[in-house]
């Protein structure tokens with residue numbers, strides 16, 4: 001493993017991480033900030049797991065921003081392979097080079113040509129290799145890693161443990177610095193033990209009410225304290241219902257923005273019902289939430305008073 | 306950094322060692338690498354910063370969110386007596402002076418007299434404690450809640466040294482005395498009376514209630530923590546770690562799962578069914594070749610001077626397998642059946658072609674209840690109320706159910722079908738009709754039987770799983786997720 005510049009840590013303390021993230025409008029908590037701090041100290045990748053829309057991708061972006069690093073992102077999808085993740089030989093260019101040498105009357109021997117066409121000039125660098133070769137500070141984001149087949153994970157292992165890649169034609173390329181690496185997963189399948197062992201594990205769940213309110217206050221321009229508070233409270237109550245899909249932070253933000261557009265100052269049952277489709281995606285969930293929030297159960301309680 | 310290194314000295318490492326041993330005993334898989342990472346981590350995060358310390362350990366040692374509950378329990382026991390403010394002792398010492406003063410004023414304002422014991426605050430009267438409880442919840446004040454928790458446990462739990470009673474008993478006793486229901490009513494009345502001009506709307510009621518409930522939850526956690534501290538102080542870390550241990554979701558017995566545990570099971574089951582889907586699909590893919598992959602062929606041709614010497618093929622898209630689930634939902638496996646239906650629902654989400662059948666002494670197809678709805682609760686409710694599964698008396702009759710299955714749907718089992726049968730094979734001494742299973746196996750790709758009973762009970766009493774099993778490709782004990790996962794692994 002490369003040593004990296006000795007003792008040059010990116011953060012002074014857990015609070016330092018937290019404060020700097022807040023400055024770029026990312027509201028972390030003790031767990032998030034603590035693990036980012038630890039990742040920097042230990043030189044280990046972070047595997048961030050949790051429901052969609054809880055700020056996993058944004059965390060990597062924000063950390064890049066506060067450390068003045070370039071974000072290199074590998075978006076995963078089913079069928080992603082080495083040639084898209086790591087590197088690929090530019091075979092068109094290579095073919096042209098071979099054709100050209102043939103046309104030349106073939107003064108160069110095949111050995112020479114082979115050496116030639118498997119050199120840097122013919123290499124197409126993909127995100128993983130790009131991150132390893134970077135001279136400037138980078139943050140590597142391997143986004144939604146649970147989307148690739150489990151076999152493809154093997155591609156990542158060498159990079160995650162040794163910060164190097166082996167290319168048969170070029171040899172082993174080692175990183176000059178240990179980049180901060182984030183892998184995200186929506187947990188649609190279990191990742192391999194080998195991958196998990198190499199990472200620090202961070203589970204990001206829906207934020208608690210206070211943090212969500214803060215997120216709304218920072219992310220939605222001009223929103224009042226009181227409206228942000230109502231939004232966060234209602235979302236908390238909705239998340240307690242047994243739903244097909246709970247509202248995510250991004251949906252909370254969309255909802256808050258909508259309320260602003262509509263000029264709402266106080267969210268009553270009517271407003272909540274008519275805008276619930278922004279918060280919830282499934283018809284059955286919307287029906288359930290509407291029923292629960294304006295419902296007879298609490299009216300009964302009132303009557304009993 | 307030298308100072309922090311000192312923290313991670315020998316005592317710390319020994320402590321960490323013991324902690325990891327206990328994690329392993331609780332079933333958490335901690336590898337050597339992870340142990341080493343944790344040793345590294347504690348050099349950077351001081352124990353005094355307890356929350357950060359806890360997250361640091363979790364990040365290195367726990368790679369599965371479903372294991373968090375077990376981890377946290379072990380952590381709280383292990384480190385319960387470390388850190389100043391967590392020491393057992395002076396109950397009111399950590400309550401800010403000004404709060405106490407305020408409380409005192411409040412009490413005298415109500416004409417209930419002065420705080421007892423002058424400035425010493427040693428003992429609160431019952432009324433004072435009740436008032437403090439109310440105030441702490443009204444304000445949502447954490448340190449006040451902690452003080453209330455300590456006082457209440459001391460006063461109500463009836464803890465005595467050496468008494469071999471578990472934590473839940475003390476929790477129950479404490480809570481009963483606090484009568485939180487009435488406190489809740491008082492809090493809600495307070496919210497309502499704050500606005501005599503107009504009553505609270507149902508939405509407002511709901512939000513207020515949810516807020517107070519979350520505070521009550523916080524208080525309960527403080528109480529639990531206090532009980533745990535006292536138990537640990539009395540009986541030692543090792544003993545308590547063992548007593549308080551919580552099973553991992555994968556070790557929870559389907560048949561005896563509590564409500565909360567069912568919830569954990571449900572969360573854990575989705576990734577597993579996806580794995581099952583992949584496994585079943587992959588089996589069919591082996592040895593087959595898809596269409597030519599042009600780019601890949603050309604890419605490799607470069608090693609041969611541009612001659613496409615080695616044709617490359619795409620992987621074929623995995624074929625969608627077809628699954629028939631046949632599940633016993635009788636009383637003897639009621640808890641398992643609930644779980645089974647969640648399993649069916651999850652599988653139905655993964656496979657395009659799943660058909661589900663449930664039986665007691667009659668059998669009915671319930672595929673339609675899982676289709677076109679996103680609401681699992683609804684699906685299960687419909688299965689339980691609408692499925693026609695009782696033939697005579699609603700006591701299990703596997704033989705009759707299988708026979709009916711065969712005559713109604715047998716023809717639809719084909720060479721692509723994998724059949725999963727779930728049940729304890731307790732047949733109430735009816736005729737087995739095991740020929741049906743034999744016939745199904747003839748037609749199907751595979752037939753597997755999953756039994757939620759411990760293996761030692763098989764073929765005792767009216768269980769005839771052995772007889773059916775001879776006609777299956779495999780019979781598996783399936784009492785928990787760990788075993789279910791092992792079954793999934795067998796499929797590769």
Ligand SMILES: Nc1ncnc2c1ncn2[C@@H]1O[C@H](COP(=O)(O)OP(=O)(O)O)[C@@H](O)[C@H]1O
Nearest residue numbers: 025026027052053054055056057058215249250
């Ligand atoms: N803690 C947070 N602080 C600030 N914004 C957040 C936070 N969590 C989520 N968001 C916002 O919510 C949206 C979704 O976040 P994203 O990172 O895309 O979610 P994920 O990657 O987990 O699916 C983004 O607009 C993001 O800025």
Ligand SMILES: [Mg+2]
Nearest residue numbers: 056057143184
């Ligand atoms: Mg994302």
